[in-house]
Amino acid sequence: MSTSSQSSYPMSGGEDQHSYIHNSSYQKAVIDGFEEKARQNILEKFDLLNLNPHLSTFRIVDFGCSIGPNTFHAVQNIIDTVKLKHLKESQENSLVPLEFQVCFNDQPNNDFNTLFRTLPSSFGQEYLSMGVPGSFYGRVLPRNSIHIGYTSYTTHWLSKVPEHVCDKKSSAWNRSYIHCNYLIEEVTNAYKIQFTKDMSLFLEARAEELVPGGLMIVLGECFPDDVAMYETWSGIVLDTIGDCLLDMATSGATTQEKIDLFSMPVYFPQYSELKRAIEQNKNFTIEMMETTSHPLEDKQLTNDFIVSMFRAFLSSIIETHFGDGVVNELFYRLDKKLSKYPIDFDKCKKKMVYYIVLKRK
Numbered sequence: 248m249s250t251s252s253q254s255s256y257p258m259s260g261g262e263d264q265h266s267y268i269h270n271s272s273y274q275k276a277v278i279d280g281f282e283e284k285a286r287q288n289i290l291e292k293f294d295l296l297n298l299n300p301h302l303s304t305f306r307i308v309d310f311g312c313s314i315g316p317n318t319f320h321a322v323q324n325i326i327d328t329v330k331l332k333h334l335k336e337s338q339e340n341s342l343v344p345l346e347f348q349v350c351f352n353d354q355p356n357n358d359f360n361t362l363f364r365t366l367p368s369s370f371g372q373e374y375l376s377m378g379v380p381g382s383f384y385g386r387v388l389p390r391n392s393i394h395i396g397y398t399s400y401t402t403h404w405l406s407k408v409p410e411h412v413c414d415k416k417s418s419a420w421n422r423s424y425i426h427c428n429y430l431i432e433e434v435t436n437a438y439k440i441q442f443t444k445d446m447s448l449f450l451e452a453r454a455e456e457l458v459p460g461g462l463m464i465v466l467g468e469c470f471p472d473d474v475a476m477y478e479t480w481s482g483i484v485l486d487t488i489g490d491c492l493l494d495m496a497t498s499g500a501t502t503q504e505k506i507d508l509f510s511m512p513v514y515f516p517q518y519s520e521l522k523r524a525i526e527q528n529k530n531f532t533i534e535m536m537e538t539t540s541h542p543l544e545d546k547q548l549t550n551d552f553i554v555s556m557f558r559a560f561l562s563s564i565i566e567t568h569f570g571d572g573v574v575n576e577l578f579y580r581l582d583k584k585l586s587k588y589p590i591d592f593d594k595c596k597k598k599m600v601y602y603i604v605l606k607r608k
């Protein structure tokens with residue numbers, strides 16, 4: 248399958264050592280870091296009294312939930328906060344009791360079986376749950392049906408590989424790299440255009456699904472405006488994965504042709520670009536938009552941690568493009584290369600994590 252068509256590459260499923268379940272603590276650190284802020288924002292900015300007075304079902308969606316456990320923590324925090332707010336406000340106003348419905352959205356090939364099998368609330372009936380398969384770059388839920396939307400670490404996955412990036416005749420051909428590391432201007436521009444289009448589609452769809460006054464919480468990573476992907480530790484890891492693939496082409500485990508036609512539909516924007524993309528959508532007010540450093544930024548991540556983390560999110564795209572049997576060797580080689588040429592974290596430029604709260608007008 249060509250990676251220039253619509254893309255859908257789930258995180259590693261199941262519950263074994265390679266699963267996203269055991270390799271998502273880097274993302275969880277960010278979710279935990281913003282938990283208190285999300286609580287405050289929901290208490291202050293969500294107006295329960297403005298909703299239909301007969302409302303009895305409160306709907307929350309996690310867009311791009313993967314298989315847990317991060318999604319479970321995030322939605323539980325939202326539910327606990329809405330319950331607290333409802334309790335406080337019920338003392339002065341007659342509010343009907345609330346039931347919670349959580350919609351878990353991801354691409355259809357996400358491992359929803361593992362997600363629902365490991366759902367912590369399956370015995371306690373804290374909320375009713377529902378799987379919503381489909382790309383969040385289009386509408387996946389009924390109009391006017393969602394009260395709080397949430398997404399974390401998702402919108403860097405573009406809807407597709409940008410135009411011409413895998414076209415050998417184009418000046419935007421991502422020659423010798425497997426991702427947008429910002430080193431080839433035409434390639435970076437193609438990714439920027441795709442990111443802006445996709446962000447607009449994401450927000451248009453959410454604007455239709457959210458009720459007026461509904462909140463959309465968005466977490467992810469971006470760069471300061473003077474930092475490029477190739478200068479950050481994760482950019483270096485992806486370039487090293489590219490080098491490992493080239494070594495594998497030399498040894499016959501894959502081909503140069505396959506590498507030439509491979510570029511990941513992943514793009515991390517610079518801050519002002521992200522801000523512009525958010526501001527362009529006029530259906531929301533921006534209630535909060537802030538950045539901070541990643542909670543693990545100053546930690547020396549071990550090779551084991553890095554290799555397992557990248558394996559959990561890249562296995563499916565690698566297998567789709569390069570075929571079965573490549574993943575084990577690729578990540579074995581990555582481990583060896585990182586041991587031979589350790590990343591000097593002190594010299595790497597820093598990424599940022601962002602936290603955005605939008606309110607549907």
Ligand SMILES: C[S@@+](CC[C@H](N)C(=O)[O-])C[C@H]1O[C@@H](n2cnc3c(N)ncnc32)[C@H](O)[C@@H]1O
Nearest residue numbers: 257311312313317353354382383399400401404
């Ligand atoms: C890095 S995981 C993040 C999972 C979880 N939100 C977290 O914070 O740990 C990215 C998830 O986004 C999903 N995803 C990427 N593009 C998507 C799309 N267009 N529609 C729905 N889900 C998408 C992937 O399948 C994957 O499960």
